[in-house]
Every structure is written in structure tokens, then in C-alpha cells.
Amino acid sequence: MSAPSPTRSLAVIGAGASGAITAAVFASEATFDTIRVFERRETPGGTWIYDADPHPPDQLHPGKLPPDVDLRLDIPNDGFPTFTAPSEQQRFDRTPIYSGLTTNVPEIAMSFSDHRFAYGPFVPHWIPKQYIQDYFSLHGVDDCLVLNTTVEDVSRIPAADTTDQWQLTLRKYDPIAKLNVWWQEKFDAVVIANGHYSIPYIPQVEGLDEYMKNFPGRVTHSKFYRSPSNYINKRVLVIGNSASGHDITTLLAHSGTAHLPIYQSRRSRSRWDGEDPPPDISWKPTIRSYNATTGAITFTDNTTLTDIDAVIYCTGYKPSYPFWNTGANGAPLYDYVEDRLIGFYQHTFSTAFPHSIGIVGIPRVLTFRSFEYQAIALARLFSQRTAKPLPPPSEMSAWESQRAALVKRERRPFHAILWDNGETREWFRYLFELSGLPVLEGMGRFPPVLDAETRWAYDHIKKYPEPKHRDGEVRMDGEWEVVERVSKDSTHFI
Numbered sequence: 001m002s003a004p005s006p007t008r009s010l011a012v013i014g015a016g017a018s019g020a021i022t023a024a025v026f027a028s029e030a031t032f033d034t035i036r037v038f039e040r041r042e043t044p045g046g047t048w049i050y051d052a053d054p055h056p057p058d059q060l061h062p063g064k065l066p067p068d069v070d071l072r073l074d075i076p077n078d079g080f081p082t083f084t085a086p087s088e089q090q091r092f093d094r095t096p097i098y099s100g101l102t103t104n105v106p107e108i109a110m111s112f113s114d115h116r117f118a119y120g121p122f123v124p125h126w127i128p129k130q131y132i133q134d135y136f137s138l139h140g141v142d143d144c145l146v147l148n149t150t151v152e153d154v155s156r157i158p159a160a161d162t163t164d165q166w167q168l169t170l171r172k173y174d175p176i177a178k179l180n181v182w183w184q185e186k187f188d189a190v191v192i193a194n195g196h197y198s199i200p201y202i203p204q205v206e207g208l209d210e211y212m213k214n215f216p217g218r219v220t221h222s223k224f225y226r227s228p229s230n231y232i233n234k235r236v237l238v239i240g241n242s243a244s245g246h247d248i249t250t251l252l253a254h255s256g257t258a259h260l261p262i263y264q265s266r267r268s269r270s271r272w273d274g275e276d277p278p279p280d281i282s283w284k285p286t287i288r289s290y291n292a293t294t295g296a297i298t299f300t301d302n303t304t305l306t307d308i309d310a311v312i313y314c315t316g317y318k319p320s321y322p323f324w325n326t327g328a329n330g331a332p333l334y335d336y337v338e339d340r341l342i343g344f345y346q347h348t349f350s351t352a353f354p355h356s357i358g359i360v361g362i363p364r365v366l367t368f369r370s371f372e373y374q375a376i377a378l379a380r381l382f383s384q385r386t387a388k389p390l391p392p393p394s395e396m397s398a399w400e401s402q403r404a405a406l407v408k409r410e411r412r413p414f415h416a417i418l419w420d421n422g423e424t425r426e427w428f429r430y431l432f433e434l435s436g437l438p439v440l441e442g443m444g445r446f447p448p449v450l451d452a453e454t455r456w457a458y459d460h461i462k463k464y465p466e467p468k469h470r471d472g473e474v475r476m477d478g479e480w481e482v483v484e485r486v487s488k489d490s491t492h493f494i
């Protein structure tokens with residue numbers, strides 16, 4: 001691979017935790033004359049902004065994926081800048097934060113390495129929001145923010161040599177003119193930091209579409225859940241037992257508002273689940289079907305609930321990149337069948353455009369801290385100061401195929417990086433060693449160490465108790481030996 005010329009202008013998409021650290025470390029590298037952080041919301045903070053009104057869509061779409069529901073806006077083709085009438089299209093730009101939500105990773109392991117949260121270990125949602133906002137000003141990069149501005153298109157402008165540029169088409173609503181304003185800007189490099197908890201996912205279940213039509217408002221997703229006060233005397237069924245399912249079920253069971261018990265449908269056992277459900281919670285298996293006439297819900301053990309008033313799907317999210325122009329850029333960014341990025345080495349580096357496109361924030365692993373390793377590695381790479389080179393594209397592609405095969409064998413998500421078997425540490429180590437030291441004159445950021453105190457805190461300070469499991473143990477059930485399955489990784493909920 002021939003060395004590219006030094007890049008000089010950088011666009012960052014998103015001003016959540018990933019965008020904040022990306023702007024800070026690129027600024028410290030001091031090789032970019034221009035850094036612009038485009039954020040569609042009115043403030044930095046990303047996921048941690050609390051929206052009292054979650055703007056639920058008129059219709060939920062079971063089984064549908066982001067390319068079906070999070071559509072690109074029609075981009076004007078009459079030259080830029082230009083104006084169009086505002087659009088009513090659902091953009092999923094509200095966040096899933098609810099009242100009562102606290103962090104679930106001890107703050108020493110969650111915060112960036114150079115600045116701690118105000119207190120810990122688990123803090124209310126406004127602390128990370130304030131922290132991210134402050135992080136921009138702390139590092140003097142708040143003037144890079146371009147707020148209320150949505151990146152609607154990212155297209156490669158090919159060059160004969162290695163100096164590709166990227167054209168961003170940007171949109172901002174002008175509340176005085178009551179019009180959308182559109183314009184374009186060119187950049188040498190782009191870091192995608194747009195998060196992946198915006199588009200709710202609801203699995204398709206027999207009868208669910210009809211059920212939602214006949215009982216409007218009865219079914220929702222955790223993205224749109226806000227408070228137990230919306231569930232006074234309601235009989236509630238929660239689907240899922242990961243972070244959202246566990247937290248919302250517990251909050252409702254302790255609220256004194258919802259009718260008890262709270263039913264919780266589980267597909268697998270979480271690390272927080274003991275042998276029996278906690279008081280006021282009743283466990284059910286997955287749902288087999290909905291009866292849209294009677295309202296009955298039947299589970300895979302053939303039991304039925306006939307009087308449910310509210311169903312809350314806590315079945316997670318899917319990433320979405322409606323701005324990525326597949327035609328102009330040669331390939332899509334995400335494979336929704338395999339549920340993973342396409343053409344990204346180490347979850348971070350573009351195989352096709354290693355010196356001008358990067359992504360921060362996609363792995364399900366320690367959050368802010370891993371964004372820091374990714375951002376430092378990208379800043380060093382784009383500044384041509386890494387301690388060692390990236391491997392050639394063929395090796396990067398081979399890594400991707402090998403990981404795809406590994407996670408398929410182990411039946412786990414591609415971007416879930418495990419903690420308990422040391423995978424996280426190896427990933428951090430790779431990014432750490434690739435980044436290397438800053439230069440003597442002080443430009444650049446040291447990649448952080450993952451010290452004993454941080455590792456101990458992550459391993460021992462738990463938001464929810466984890467009852468002793470009999471995973472891997474053999475127990476007798478009548479004449480049969482039952483081997484309990486090995487428990488999920490300790491990062492399963494992140």
C-alpha cells in the first residue's frame with residue numbers, strides 16, 4: 001500500500017461519547033487543520049440525552065431492519081446550498097434514556113482515562129451526558145461542533161492517486177424560515193461515530209402485526225419506555241432479559257404502580273437470573289403467537305396470558321447508516337444478515353479506505369474506554385504516526401473472515417468482544433501497540449493502560465448481583481445427567 005499524503009480536514013459524524021473522544025484525540029495529534037463534528041441533536045451527549053417525549057413512531061415494524069425503516073431523505077438535486085420544505089419522516093433521533101436509568105459499568109472502567117465522572121460507581125443518566133458535553137470544552141474542541149445538523153450523505157470523490165476526498169451532504173432545519181437548509185462540504189477523512197442504539201428491533205411473531213392493529217398502543221419497545229407512572233394498574237409483559245429487559249422489569253416490579261406480577265419473557269438465561277424469578281416477577285418462555293381477536297398471548301410452553309394491557313419489547317437495536325452512499329463508495333457498510341460491519345478490520349479500520357474512513361463505537365465491550373483506544377489508533381493512522389503499519393488489505397480481509405467463522409462457531413455476535421476469556425484485553429493491546437507513543441513534542445495522546453484497579457473494579461463492582469450459577473456443572477434430574485450451559489460473558493449486557 002503506498003503512503004497517502006497527510007490528511008488535513010476531518011469530519012466526525014456524531015457528538016456522543018465516541019465523537020467527543022475522537023475530536024479530542026485528533027485535535028491533540030495536531031495534524032488536521034479542520035475538524036468538524038456534525039451532530040443532528042441540539043447538544044452533544046448522544047445516547048445520554050434524556051428526551052421526555054420519545055417520539056414513538058405511528059407504527060412498529062416487527063422483523064424489519066434499518067434499511068426498511070430508517071430511510072434516507074430525498075436529497076435535492078438542484079445544486080447546493082438549497083432549501084426544501086421540512087420533512088415529517090421518522091428519523092429515530094430521540095434517545096432510549098428513561099427516568100430511573102443509572103449506568104451499569106463502574107465509572108473507573110467507563111469514563112475516559114484522563115478525566116473521571118463526578119462520582120461513581122453507578123451514576124444517574126445526567127452524569128454521563130454532562131460529562132460528554134464538558135469533554136468537548138475540556139479539550140478545547142467545542143468549537144468543532146456543528147449542531148442540529150444531520151449528515152444525509154457521505155460519498156467518495158475518487159482521485160487518481162491516494163488522495164480521495166469525501167463529500168458530505170448536510171441538512172439543518174431552520175426554525176425561523178421553517179425550511180430545511182442543505183449544503184455540502186468536502187473532507188479528507190471521516191470518522192463515523194453515530195452510535196447504534198437508535199433503531200429499535202422487534203422480532204416477528206405470528207399474529208403480532210394484527211394484534212398491534214387491533215390493540216393500538218398496547219405494544220411498545222424499550223426505546224419508548226420512560227417511567228413506571230405510565231403503567232398504573234397495568235398488567236405488563238416485558239420481552240427480553242438483557243440490560244433493558246432486566247432493568248425495566250425490576251423498576252416496574254418495585255414501582256408500586258404496575259399490576260403484579262410483572263411477566264418477563266426470556267429466550268435465554270442472563271447472568272442476573274437465579275434458579276427462580278425474584279418476588280413479583282413471573283417468568284415466561286418466548287412467545288409463540290398473538291391472538292388479535294381475543295388479545296391472548298401464547299408462549300412456547302403452551303401457556304397463555306389473556307389479560308395483558310402492555311407489552312414492552314426489550315429486544316435491542318440495530319445499527320443504521322442511511323447516509324452511506326453505497327453506489328458512490330463501492331460497497332455497503334453493514335451486513336444485516338450477518339449483523340456486522342463489512343470491510344472493517346479490528347472493528348475500526350476500513351479495509352478499502354484505511355487512511356480516510358474509520359468507525360468508533362460499534363463493539364459491544366467496555367464503552368467509552370474502548371472508544372478511546374479506537375480513536376487514538378485512528379488519529380495516529382490518519383496522521384501517519386502509528387508505531388507499526390496496518391497489515392495489507394488481504395490480511396485485514398482474512399482477519400474479518402476468520403472472525404466471522406469464529407463467532408459463527410461460537411454462536412455469538414461479531415462485534416461482541418468478550419472480557420472473561422481475555423479477548424477484550426487482546427483487542428485493546430492491538431490498538432495500544434498500533435498507536436504507540438505520542439511524539440516527543442507532545443502531539444498525540446498516550447493510549448491508556450488497563451490497570452489492575454480498573455480491571456478489579458470491572459470484575460467485582462456489580463450493579464446487579466449475579467447469583468451463583470451451576471453453569472458447566474453436572475446435576476442429576478431423575479435418571480438423567482443435566483449439564484447446565486456455560487454462562488454468558490460478563491460483558492453480555494453492555
Ligand SMILES: Cc1cc2nc3c(=O)[nH]c(=O)nc-3n(C[C@H](O)[C@H](O)[C@H](O)COP(=O)(O)OP(=O)(O)OC[C@H]3O[C@@H](n4cnc5c(N)ncnc54)[C@H](O)[C@@H]3O)c2cc1C
Binds near residue numbers: 015093152194360
Ligand atoms: C438505554 C441505554 C443505556 C445505556 N447504559 C450504558 C451504561 O450504563 N454504561 C455504558 O458504558 N454504556 C451504556 N450504554 C451504551 C451507550 O450507548 C454508550 O455508553 C455510549 O454512550 C455510546 O456512544 P456513541 O457516541 O458511540 O453513540 P451515541 O451516544 O448514540 O452517539 C451518536 C451520536 O450520533 C448522532 N448521529 C447519528 N446519526 C447522525 C447523522 N446522520 N448526522 C449527525 N449526527 C448523527 C446521534 O444523534 C448521537 O448524538 C447504554 C445505551 C442505552 C441505549
Ligand SMILES: NC(=O)c1ccc[n+]([C@@H]2O[C@H](COP(=O)([O-])OP(=O)(O)OC[C@H]3O[C@@H](n4cnc5c(N)ncnc54)[C@H](OP(=O)(O)O)[C@@H]3O)[C@@H](O)[C@H]2O)c1
Binds near residue numbers: 269
Ligand atoms: N445502564 C443501564 O442500566 C442500561 C439499561 C438498559 C439498557 N442499557 C444498555 O442498552 C444497550 C442495549 O441493551 P438492550 O437490553 O436494550 O438490548 P440487548 O442487550 O441487545 O438485548 C436484547 C434482548 O432481547 C432478546 N432478544 C433478541 N431477539 C430476540 C428474539 N428474536 N426473540 C426473543 N428474544 C430476543 C435477547 O435475548 P438473548 O439474550 O437470548 O439473545 C436479549 O434479552 C446495552 O448497551 C445496554 O447496556 C443499559
